[in-house]
Amino acid sequence: MTDTPTTPTLIGPKLAEMRAARATVAAVAQITPIETSRFLSDIIGSPVLLKCENLQRTGSYKIRGAFNRLSALTAEERSHGVVAASAGNHAQGVALGARELGIAATIFMPTNVPLPKLEATRDYGADVVLSGAIISETLAAAAAFAEETGAIFIPPFDHPDVVAGQGTIALELLEQVPDIDTVIVPIGGGGLISGVASAFKQHEAAGGRPVRVIGVQAENAASYIASLDAGAPINIPVKPTIADGIAVYRPGELNYAMIRDAVDEIVTVSEDDAARALLVLMERAKLVVEPAGAVSVAAILAGKVTGTGTTVAILSGGNIDPLLMQRVISHGLAASDRYLTMRVMLMDRPGELARVAAILAAVKANVIEVLHTQHGPDLQITEVELDITVETRGPIHVEEVIAALRAEGYEPKLDKRRN
Numbered sequence: 001m002t003d004t005p006t007t008p009t010l011i012g013p014k015l016a017e018m019r020a021a022r023a024t025v026a027a028v029a030q031i032t033p034i035e036t037s038r039f040l041s042d043i044i045g046s047p048v049l050l051k052c053e054n055l056q057r058t059g060s061y062k063i064r065g066a067f068n069r070l071s072a073l074t075a076e077e078r079s080h081g082v083v084a085a086s087a088g089n090h091a092q093g094v095a096l097g098a099r100e101l102g103i104a105a106t107i108f109m110p111t112n113v114p115l116p117k118l119e120a121t122r123d124y125g126a127d128v129v130l131s132g133a134i135i136s137e138t139l140a141a142a143a144a145f146a147e148e149t150g151a152i153f154i155p156p157f158d159h160p161d162v163v164a165g166q167g168t169i170a171l172e173l174l175e176q177v178p179d180i181d182t183v184i185v186p187i188g189g190g191g192l193i194s195g196v197a198s199a200f201k202q203h204e205a206a207g208g209r210p211v212r213v214i215g216v217q218a219e220n221a222a223s224y225i226a227s228l229d230a231g232a233p234i235n236i237p238v239k240p241t242i243a244d245g246i247a248v249y250r251p252g253e254l255n256y257a258m259i260r261d262a263v264d265e266i267v268t269v270s271e272d273d274a275a276r277a278l279l280v281l282m283e284r285a286k287l288v289v290e291p292a293g294a295v296s297v298a299a300i301l302a303g304k305v306t307g308t309g310t311t312v313a314i315l316s317g318g319n320i321d322p323l324l325m326q327r328v329i330s331h332g333l334a335a336s337d338r339y340l341t342m343r344v345m346l347m348d349r350p351g352e353l354a355r356v357a358a359i360l361a362a363v364k365a366n367v368i369e370v371l372h373t374q375h376g377p378d379l380q381i382t383e384v385e386l387d388i389t390v391e392t393r394g395p396i397h398v399e400e401v402i403a404a405l406r407a408e409g410y411e412p413k414l415d416k417r418r419n
Contacts, residue, residue: 012194012258013164015202021068021164022171028067028100029168032056034176039284040300040313047310048300049177050281051169054289054318058092058120060245061166061316062156065191066093068165069154070101078103083151085109085142087135088117089245089317090156095124106151108142110135114321136249157191158252167195173312174203180211181309184296186316187215187224187266188246190255196314197262214305215259215266216295221247222268227256242328243274245292245317267305272335273298278325279332281315291328293317337398340365341389342412344405348384356386356410363404365390365397 013021032052040048053061070082081104084094091107098105105126109118111133122128129145132138146153155162169192173180183200185193193215200211217224220239227233233251241247251259259266269277274291277298281287289297296313299305320328333339346352353372360367371387392398405412 018167022168059319060089062089062093065162065165067097069161080150084154085139095126099125157189163195167199170196170199182212182311188248194255194258218243243292269298273302275332290320
């Protein structure tokens with residue numbers, strides 16, 4: 001990434017092409033709303049607004065780039081049909097876009113794709129093929145299908161038409177938030193941030209307002225940080241992450257070059273950060289956002305973004321499997337000290353468990369899980385081990401609970417595996 005905020009030699013789609021894409025995309029995409037977050041504004045000390053692409057048709061920004069690419073196909077190309085590979089959001093964008101344009105679509109999805117995403121893609125009229133345990137295998141199967149059938153492959157991020165479609169978000173923001181100073185953008189393959197960053201930098205070069213662009217990746221899938229350090233796109237091992245929508249093992253070639261030249265900073269967030277962000281958005285903003293779409297907010301909560309003027313966090317998607325949501329909420333509650341799991345040694349005599357329960361009740365800590373055993377490996381013959389999880393109101397309440405137990409002679413040990 002360069003230190004110079006603007007340059008006339010940015011590669012990729014030009015601003016005029018993004019404006020043309022906006023007119024094209026308007027046939028299917030909504031102008032998504034802007035919401036103000038007082039909670040996040042208080043954290044960084046300046047206004048924070050949320051660009052709600054989680055409320056977009058198909059539940060994510062992906063419809064913009066997919067439809068722009070599909071619209072650019074010739075009649076001959078459309079007659080061959082299209083194929084794409086995706087774990088969810090791109091699949092739905094291609095499926096809806098193809099339906100609107102009367103193009104036959106085949107979507108390859110991983111065999112472990114969440115049922116809601118699979119059903120949504122089928123409901124948009126695409127023929128879905130389950131192939132591969134991981135997305136790289138799914139992509140290979142889709143590429144082979146394109147080679148065998150002549151279907152046109154619609155890439156998720158590494159194509160100028162896709163990038164131009166995603167860049168339409170920046171054009172909306174310039175109208176919706178005229179005083180914008182900073183935008184925070186999730187990064188997977190890089191299609192979204194490359195379009196957004198390029199649009200802002202080209203607008204600035206033409207005499208417009210300068211906008212600082214900050215990208216966010218999951219720690220377990222930070223392909224851009226590794227690639228920028230290496231000076232070229234490289235493959236990285238992707239570790240499991242709840243932000244599966246941005247778990248991309250290699251940057252796009254076009255996207256890498258655009259991000260290198262136009263993005264000001266890239267930060268990473270942890271799994272706990274992403275879970276906390278999802279919980280904050282549900283509780284404070286009443287918005288359902290998938291973990292990948294919430295990493296922009298996670299960066300604020302983690303202190304990775306500070307003192308940046310009027311800031312917009314793009315919420316890139318809201319397609320989350322209810323089962324994953326249940327797990328992420330629980331994880332977020334633990335990460336926010338709303339669940340406290342601890343181990344307490346008790347004397348093996350009647351009434352000890354009731355005594356602990358009374359202490360917890362007195363400080364209004366609600367017990368949600370208990371394991372009482374005489375068979376722990378470190379127990380004395382006169383002791384029992386109590387593993388207990390309680391619901392708390394946050395870090396201060398956690399300290400009150402621990403202090404109350406210690407005042408009665410107990411020495412709780414926090415279970416770091418679960419807190």
